[in-house]
Amino acid sequence: MVDTYNSMVSGVGKDVMWSKLDSEKFVITSLMKKNRLIAWGYTCVKEAFFYVKYILDYCTFSRLKGKDRPYFRLNWSDRYPCLKDKTKSTGFDRHYVFHPAWAARILAETRPEYHIDISSSLYFCTLVSAFLPVQFYDYRPANLALSGLNSASADLLALPFPDNSVASLSCMHVVEHVGLGRYGDQIDPDGDLKAISQLKRVLAQGGNLLFVVPIGQPRIMFNAHRIYAYRQIIGYFSDLKLVEFSLIPDKSEDGGLIRNASQEQSDAQSYGCGCFWFRKESLTC
Numbered sequence: 001m002v003d004t005y006n007s008m009v010s011g012v013g014k015d016v017m018w019s020k021l022d023s024e025k026f027v028i029t030s031l032m033k034k035n036r037l038i039a040w041g042y043t044c045v046k047e048a049f050f051y052v053k054y055i056l057d058y059c060t061f062s063r064l065k066g067k068d069r070p071y072f073r074l075n076w077s078d079r080y081p082c083l084k085d086k087t088k089s090t091g092f093d094r095h096y097v098f099h100p101a102w103a104a105r106i107l108a109e110t111r112p113e114y115h116i117d118i119s120s121s122l123y124f125c126t127l128v129s130a131f132l133p134v135q136f137y138d139y140r141p142a143n144l145a146l147s148g149l150n151s152a153s154a155d156l157l158a159l160p161f162p163d164n165s166v167a168s169l170s171c172m173h174v175v176e177h178v179g180l181g182r183y184g185d186q187i188d189p190d191g192d193l194k195a196i197s198q199l200k201r202v203l204a205q206g207g208n209l210l211f212v213v214p215i216g217q218p219r220i221m222f223n224a225h226r227i228y229a230y231r232q233i234i235g236y237f238s239d240l241k242l243v244e245f246s247l248i249p250d251k252s253e254d255g256g257l258i259r260n261a262s263q264e265q266s267d268a269q270s271y272g273c274g275c276f277w278f279r280k281e282s283l284t285c
Helices: 002-008 011-032 036-066 094-110 124-126 189-204 230-236 263-267
Strands: 115-118 134-138 149-153 168-173 203-215 219-221 225-227 242-246 272-279
Touching: 036 219, 094 124, 094 203, 094 225, 094 272, 115 124, 115 242, 124 134, 134 189, 168 189, 189 203, 203 230, 230 272, 242 263
Parallel strands: 115 134, 115 168, 134 149, 168 203
Antiparallel strands: 203 272, 219 225, 242 272
């Protein structure tokens, strides 16, 4: 049975099979949008297909494993099915890969003495701390122990820093959540505006702020996040200078990280990622 299956999906047979699946997927996807029962049935059949393939792969591996590697135990009871990773390309979250990469490049350019981050990606903070001292603060403190990194608790609505004191600051993919209650914070429709006020208050004269939020047609997707228009963010930070606006567009075919993107490109998004580099040039808060 295994050999028959392998011959079916090898070489040309495999290409034909996937080609048929791709064309059928388009038709089925259209039907799924119209009928939830069809969508449920299609999901069940697809999951069953993947699991049958998993069982056949297990049998093949067990037969080929041999006895020359006694350190590895292979028991059915230890199975850990990963059924959705056989993709044609490596998938990733475009927002959370590109925006930390953008911020790291800015810090490599500005080279501050140290950097303060408020609740952004832990991957960003831990990696940047390898070459730049980082102080990380979160409403829900993270138990991080790394050289060059200090992790502590802070409320974005009452940051524990004096006015005009932070020379290098970031708050990325955070403010859109504030006040929606998702992470245990208080419900407050103006929570994002209060958080922005705090960021502007603590930013030092001549200091840099890296600020990232979802961008596109403004709306609230309760209780996940808000989506902002470009003009909203520019208005909220009108007392700071915009040094750079970069965009991670909805569609990969439109590019990865677009440096120095335009407002028109931003307005064309549904759920893009807007990366704003602001600088405080005078004492305004």
